[in-house]
Amino acid sequence: MSKAWWLxxxxxVLLSFDIWNWHQDTLLLFxxxxxxxxxxxxxxxxxxxxxxxxxxWRDE
Amino acid sequence: MLLLAVIYILALLAxxxxxxxxxxxxxxxxxxxxxxxxxxxxxxxxxxxNFSAFTFLGFAGAGYTHGMGQYGVMALGTACMALxxxxxxxxxxxxxxxxxxxxxGELVGGRYGSRGLQLLFTGVMSVFTIPYLAIQAVGAGYIxxxxxxxxxxxxxxxxxxxxxxxxxxxxxxxxxGWTDVVQGVLMIAAMVAAVAFVGHALGGFSQxxxxxxxxxxxxxxxxxxxxxxxxxxxxSFFVLWVFCDPMFPQMFTRxxxxxxxxxxxxxxxxxPLLVSFFFLLPVLIGVWAHGTGIDVDTPDNVLLLxxxxxxxxxxxxxxxxxxxxxxxxxxxxxxxxxxxxxxxDTVGKNVRVSRMVTVALSAFAVVFVLFGYDPAxxxxxxxxxTTFSGLVVLAPAVLATLYWDRATHLGCIAxxxxxxxxxxxxxxxxxxxxxxxxxxxxxxxxxxxxxAVSMLFPGENADAARATETR
Numbered sequence: 001m002s003k004a005w006w007l008x009x010x011x012x013v014l015l016s017f018d019i020w021n022w023h024q025d026t027l028l029l030f031x032x033x034x035x036x037x038x039x040x041x042x043x044x045x046x047x048x049x050x051x052x053x054x055x056x057w058r059d060e
Numbered sequence: 061m062l063l064l065a066v067i068y069i070l071a072l073l074a075x076x077x078x079x080x081x082x083x084x085x086x087x088x089x090x091x092x093x094x095x096x097x098x099x100x101x102x103x104x105x106x107x108x109x110n111f112s113a114f115t116f117l118g119f120a121g122a123g124y125t126h127g128m129g130q131y132g133v134m135a136l137g138t139a140c141m142a143l144x145x146x147x148x149x150x151x152x153x154x155x156x157x158x159x160x161x162x163x164x165g166e167l168v169g170g171r172y173g174s175r176g177l178q179l180l181f182t183g184v185m186s187v188f189t190i191p192y193l194a195i196q197a198v199g200a201g202y203i204x205x206x207x208x209x210x211x212x213x214x215x216x217x218x219x220x221x222x223x224x225x226x227x228x229x230x231x232x233x234x235x236x237g238w239t240d241v242v243q244g245v246l247m248i249a250a251m252v253a254a255v256a257f258v259g260h261a262l263g264g265f266s267q268x269x270x271x272x273x274x275x276x277x278x279x280x281x282x283x284x285x286x287x288x289x290x291x292x293x294x295x296s297f298f299v300l301w302v303f304c305d306p307m308f309p310q311m312f313t314r315x316x317x318x319x320x321x322x323x324x325x326x327x328x329x330x331x332p333l334l335v336s337f338f339f340l341l342p343v344l345i346g347v348w349a350h351g352t353g354i355d356v357d358t359p360d361n362v363l364l365l366x367x368x369x370x371x372x373x374x375x376x377x378x379x380x381x382x383x384x385x386x387x388x389x390x391x392x393x394x395x396x397x398x399x400x401x402x403x404x405d406t407v408g409k410n411v412r413v414s415r416m417v418t419v420a421l422s423a424f425a426v427v428f429v430l431f432g433y434d435p436a437x438x439x440x441x442x443x444x445x446t447t448f449s450g451l452v453v454l455a456p457a458v459l460a461t462l463y464w465d466r467a468t469h470l471g472c473i474a475x476x477x478x479x480x481x482x483x484x485x486x487x488x489x490x491x492x493x494x495x496x497x498x499x500x501x502x503x504x505x506x507x508x509x510x511x512a513v514s515m516l517f518p519g520e521n522a523d524a525a526r527a528t529e530t531r
Contacts, residue, residue, distance in 0.1 A: 034281075035340075039340060042339075053325040053326075
């Protein structure tokens with residue numbers, strides 16, 4: 001499979017460790033800003049896996 | 061209150077009976093639903109099986125204790141774990157289809173032609189799963205008791221076990237998968253209802269969060285109260301869920317049930333999306349509890365306490381049944397995967413014997429309940445406390461079996477035995493872990509041992525080429 005499709009997955013894994021947000025507690029609506037980041041990264045794994053499934057995962 | 065629970069239980073029984081009419085009595089039919097789960101059934105059964113009462117009630121309790129960070133440590137690793145549907149699931153599915161495997165032990169032992177490794181792998185998986193099955197029964201008893209106070213915990217637990225046992229015996233994997241769809245939808249709907257109603261009662265989501273933040277600002281940042289969520293712990297949980305979740309026998313076995321690789325692909329794509337919002341909901345309720353002044357004696361009860369206080373009785377019943385669904389969907393999958401392994405890996409793929417094992421495991425759970433065994437004590441307590449560590453140690457053996465031609469059965473056996481020994485040592489003696497979770501250290505240790513022993517004692521590995529032929 002094309003290795004290029006693993007890049008978004010790798011980026012999201014790195015973004016999962018948002019050490020720059022540690023100790024931050026400012027509320028944005030009902031959650032702190034860093035939780036929006038976590039929720040977005042979590043949901044984006046779906047998009048990254050969609051790319052893997054579409055372009056890299058062939059039936060064998 | 062009672063009506064919803066009765067409807068729910070009757071629906072499960074009806075699905076069990078219907079699944080029996082559709083099933084044949086062949087081993088593949090009973091153990092794996094003829095490897096015929098389409099994308100949506102596979103997605104829901106993987107989700108409902110993995111999301112247990114721990115997700116539904118435990119996350120709220122941990123959110124109450126540790127704050128919002130609980131969402132991150134659970135959601136990120138679990139979402140990324142879905143990639144294992146490709147890394148592990150795809151190859152397990154291929155090998156299962158071509159070689160007729162129905163258990164994890166058959167696959168790992170089969171690669172090396174090692175009966176000893178097969179039995180060891182199955183033994184470890186079973187030892188760490190049986191106590192969990194028994195504890196699910198106790199949990200079901202408590203939830204039913206909350207719904208129907210006149211019914212004792214013991215009677216509720218036995219009723220739940222009887223229902224699960226009935227539909228597993230009736231329809232095997234087909235019944236387990238189909239009930240998982242119903243229970244998965246119910247679980248998600250119940251959690252959404254819980255947050256919507258509680259949030260509304262507290263003056264809106266923002267108001268609820270602001271009130272909790274006024275009481276304890278630490279809940280809203282990392283490392284959180286008690287400074288639990290360090291970066292190392294964050295990393296540890298990420299690694300733990302990625303490698304541990306596929307090692308649950310009830311998850312691993314489901315890889316065999318996919319109708320096609322399309323089913324696995326769809327599940328992989330949808331899984332993180334569900335995790336991103338579903339895991340958030342119980343944590344919000346747990347944190348919001350701080351702003352209400354509600355008296356919480358046991359953190360794991362906080363979700364149902366909040367729902368009972370801030371929503372109409374009908375919503376409380378619905379959420380309780382949702383919690384029951386989360387618990388029972390995991391328990392039925394554990395029961396079936398255990399009985400499948402304990403039969404197919406010992407005496408062969410015999411449906412009749414497997415049904416007898418299912419009854420025996422259910423009877424064990426009943427005895428566990430009736431004798432009021434304290435889940436937190438003794439050997440069982442130790443196993444429950446070390447379940448995640450005990451199972452994650454199996455991951456190097458599985459990955460090496462699927463991907464590394466030079467892996468040997470001795471390497472796998474040494475990896476599993478030494479890893480489990482370290483897990484038990486870590487439990488009784490405080491060993492240095494450098495700030496990481498002990499389970500991650502055990503995982504790394506097991507991987508190093510596997511590589512070292514396989515390289516030092518290469519031996520013969522005649523099956524390697526055949527095992528990797530489907531790559």
